[in-house]
Amino acid sequence: MKIFFAISLLLGLVAVGGESFFRADDRWLLTGDSITQTDTYRQVVERVMRHYHPDNGLTFPNRSVWGVPSAHQADAEDKPTVVSIMTGMNDIIHHEYAHETDFTAKAEAYYRNILSQVRRFKALGAEVILFTPTLTDERVSSFFSPMYTRKGLVLFGEVIRRIGREEGCLVLPIAEDLEAYDATLGPNELARTDGVHPFGFAQYRIAYSIIDYLNVRGTLTGRRALSASPERVPVSVKRVNKFLHEAGEKVALEFSSFEAITFKVRWSLAAERGSETVTLQPGEKLIWRLPATPKAYDLVLGARAQAVVDLTAGEKSSLYIIDLARTMVAKPINGEVVFDIVCHDAQSPATKMFKHSLMQFKGERTEGDYVGNVRIREHNNSELWLNGRVYDSVINSEAFWITGRDTVRMMFDFRPLERFGGLTPDRDTTMILMSPRLEPDFSMMGLAWWGPRFQYCIYSNGEKTEDGYTWKLGFAGNITDYAKFDISKLDYYGFHVSIIDCDGKAGTKLHSAMLSHFDINVEKALNQLIIIDRKSTFPHSETSTIQLFGY
Numbered sequence: 001m002k003i004f005f006a007i008s009l010l011l012g013l014v015a016v017g018g019e020s021f022f023r024a025d026d027r028w029l030l031t032g033d034s035i036t037q038t039d040t041y042r043q044v045v046e047r048v049m050r051h052y053h054p055d056n057g058l059t060f061p062n063r064s065v066w067g068v069p070s071a072h073q074a075d076a077e078d079k080p081t082v083v084s085i086m087t088g089m090n091d092i093i094h095h096e097y098a099h100e101t102d103f104t105a106k107a108e109a110y111y112r113n114i115l116s117q118v119r120r121f122k123a124l125g126a127e128v129i130l131f132t133p134t135l136t137d138e139r140v141s142s143f144f145s146p147m148y149t150r151k152g153l154v155l156f157g158e159v160i161r162r163i164g165r166e167e168g169c170l171v172l173p174i175a176e177d178l179e180a181y182d183a184t185l186g187p188n189e190l191a192r193t194d195g196v197h198p199f200g201f202a203q204y205r206i207a208y209s210i211i212d213y214l215n216v217r218g219t220l221t222g223r224r225a226l227s228a229s230p231e232r233v234p235v236s237v238k239r240v241n242k243f244l245h246e247a248g249e250k251v252a253l254e255f256s257s258f259e260a261i262t263f264k265v266r267w268s269l270a271a272e273r274g275s276e277t278v279t280l281q282p283g284e285k286l287i288w289r290l291p292a293t294p295k296a297y298d299l300v301l302g303a304r305a306q307a308v309v310d311l312t313a314g315e316k317s318s319l320y321i322i323d324l325a326r327t328m329v330a331k332p333i334n335g336e337v338v339f340d341i342v343c344h345d346a347q348s349p350a351t352k353m354f355k356h357s358l359m360q361f362k363g364e365r366t367e368g369d370y371v372g373n374v375r376i377r378e379h380n381n382s383e384l385w386l387n388g389r390v391y392d393s394v395i396n397s398e399a400f401w402i403t404g405r406d407t408v409r410m411m412f413d414f415r416p417l418e419r420f421g422g423l424t425p426d427r428d429t430t431m432i433l434m435s436p437r438l439e440p441d442f443s444m445m446g447l448a449w450w451g452p453r454f455q456y457c458i459y460s461n462g463e464k465t466e467d468g469y470t471w472k473l474g475f476a477g478n479i480t481d482y483a484k485f486d487i488s489k490l491d492y493y494g495f496h497v498s499i500i501d502c503d504g505k506a507g508t509k510l511h512s513a514m515l516s517h518f519d520i521n522v523e524k525a526l527n528q529l530i531i532i533d534r535k536s537t538f539p540h541s542e543t544s545t546i547q548l549f550g551y
Contacts, residue, residue: 019225020218021170022049022082025057029080029126031117032087033072035134035197036064040524044207044306044321045216051268051308052217070113076124083121085114086131086174088156092149093136093196103152111159118167127224130164132157132175134206137182140195141452143402170226172213174206181205188419188426193450200423200526204321204549217310217317230317232551233263235280237311237320240287242417244297244324244544250289251307251322251546258282263313270296270305290322299326301542302515304528309550320550323423325527327545328514329538330495337376337532339513341499343369351515360501360509367391367467371511374408374497376532382486383476386410388497390436392468396502397437402449406502408434408471411450411522413494413529414487421494421527421545429494429526430454434471436462444471457485491537494529 022028030042039062046060061078069090076083091110092103114130121128135153136146157175164171178198182191191202198206210216215227240252257280266275269292280286290307299305307322330337344351346361362369374388392406399405413420415428430451437443446460457479462471475485487493498512514530527545531538 018215018218018227019221019223020216021214021224021226022056022058022216022220023222023224024053024220026082027059027061027078027080028082028084029074029076029078029121030060030062030064031074031083031085032064032131033068033090034064034066035089036062036086037066038197038203038524040203041207041210044204045210047306047321048207048211048308048319049216051266051273051310053220054268054273056220070110070117073117073120076121080121080124080126082129083126084129084131085117085121086133087114088133088153089136089196091156092152093144093146096145097148097152099148101148101151103155106152107155107159110156111163114159114163115167118163118169122167127170128167129170129172130160131172132160134175134178134198137190137192137195140190140192142194142196143449144194144196146195172209174209177209178202178205185424186426188415188428189422189424190426191424193425193429199425200524201549202424204423208319208550211319217319230315233311233313233316233318234259234261235263235311235318237309237318237548237550239546239548242421242546243538244546245539248294250291250297251324252287252289253309253320253548254285255280255288256283256285261313263311265309265311267292267307267309269307272296297324297544299324299544301326301328302528304524318551320548323527323545323547323549325525325545325547326542327528328530329533329541329543330530331533331536331538331541332376332378335378338373339376339497339530340373341371341497341511341513343371343511344515358508358510360511365501365509366503367393371501372408372468372499374410374513376495378487379474379476381488382484383474384485384487385472385474385476387470387472389465389470390468390499392501394503395436395438395469397435399502402433402435402447403500404502404508405435405500407500409498409500410434410473411494411496411526411529412454413526414490416490420492421529421547423524423526423547423549425450425526427451427453431522432458432473434460434462434473436464436469436471438464442469444469446473453479454485456480487534491535492531492533494526495532496525496529 063074070087118128133156136149138146212229236256238254240254262279272292304325309320311318343360343362372390376386395406397405410432413429431449433447433449435445442464444462446458448455457477459474478484501509527547
């Protein structure tokens with residue numbers, strides 16, 4: 001069955017509650033580059049699919065590869081029934097362009113590459129879905145070169161629509177939807193903090209496009225029906241509590257509406273699910289608590305979970321994702337916090353939960369299991385200073401990729417309460433990299449990889465030692481010409497440190513102060529940073545953070 005989809009054809013298609021594009025036993029193969037490999041939007045779509053269809057039998061193999069261009073041929077061993085393709089970013093970035101650039105040759109090569117992929121997957125019997133490639137943010141200066149690149153990616157989007165027409169493929173306007181979402185963000189928020197990769201809730205926006213256009217809500221009849229984005233239920237949904245401190249505490253949402261309305265609320269968390277009917281009067285505000293059991297809410301330190309809540313009223317539908325993350329709360333002693341970084345135990349349940357290729361297990365490190373430490377202290381009630389030690393017999397600084405070298409990687413969330421822990425980075429979050437170099441002299445590079453305005457207030461140095469190196473980092477002075485760094489304004493802030501150890505043939509190993517998904521996909525873990533509780537705001541040494549996305 002050949003399907004063509006364009007924005008202009010959305011109206012008049014099967015409405016929400018009708019039939020889904022997906023079939024009960026589909027194998028949806030995702031292909032692409034790092035934007036898909038990070039696996040965020042796929043996980044959201046799968047989680048929502050499990051919410052609406054808990055016994056659907058679908059599988060969602062992700063065969064995307066970091067850094068590949070459109071000519072890359074993805075592994076198709078999963079015998080897919082559906083294949084999505086979103087690639088093109090690496091055909092454009094990594095170059096410097098003049099203001100007026102002719103991308104014709106690149107667009108022609110891109111056409112040939114995507115056409116070859118489409119025909120290959122169609123020959124396997126799969127339905128092919130093409131995503132218009134996301135655009136760059138040319139305002140952001142980073143390790144990449146996004147300047148003057150949007151024009152080329154917009155042209156690639158036109159190529160995708162052309163192939164959709166010629167080959168009868170479904171085309172989803174992912175880039176266009178992401179741009180519309182970006183336009184709604186506040187002045188501090190960045191959908192692409194490095195100018196290239198959609199982070200945090202920008203990835204959720206991609207997922208929501210897929211959920212809406214392919215009508216994940218609909219029945220899995222096998223007809224591969226399409227849907228217009230449903231009209232939303234006219235109910236405002238706001239997060240009430242931002243943390244779960246106590247056992248038995250539940251997520252609380254505020255429902256309100258300008259009109260009298262009755263709607264159905266369905267929810268799922270872990271293996272539990274339920275529904276209820278809610279009636280609101282005009283202007284009424286109702287506090288609704290997600291009624292899962294303590295067992296469903298229970299998370300071990302470093303773990304995350306997603307609750308799904310959907311509202312329906314007739315043919316109207318709204319969908320919300322609640323991110324829950326269990327994190328550590330560290331309370332300074334005499335104004336200081338100290339973390340030791342030690343190799344993980346391969347036998348521990350937590351290590352098994354988060355095991356991945358970068359992790360180093362106990363007993364496998366020539367320098368010993370103790371990797372290093374970090375001490376955090378404040379100065380003059382406004383400045384923040386950190387120093388640490390790394391035990392490393394071989395220092396590698398030759399890899400071009402900044403986190404492929406020996407590096408101390410730190411994340412900070414200096415946002416006020418209303419934005420703290422938000423999954424989308426903004427101007428008050430930063431990733432600082434401290435990278436050592438031996439030749440021709442020992443030196444340390446202090447780099448604000450995220451949040452480049454912090455570059456102007458960081459001070460760094462280090463020394464070579466017989467068994468590794470020491471390092472120092474300070475936040476002091478002005479962030480901008482009108483704003484000073486002032487930690488005293490915050491009751492608490494988020495922090496995480498990882499020591500990256502690159503030992504040649506042994507590969508790159510990563511050691512963290514706390515096990516979390518942060519180790520692989522940092523954009524997923526801004527709600528998992530260790531909370532440095534400066535003023536004893538938190539009652540315990542752990543808490544669960546709550547983030548809400550949807551409409």
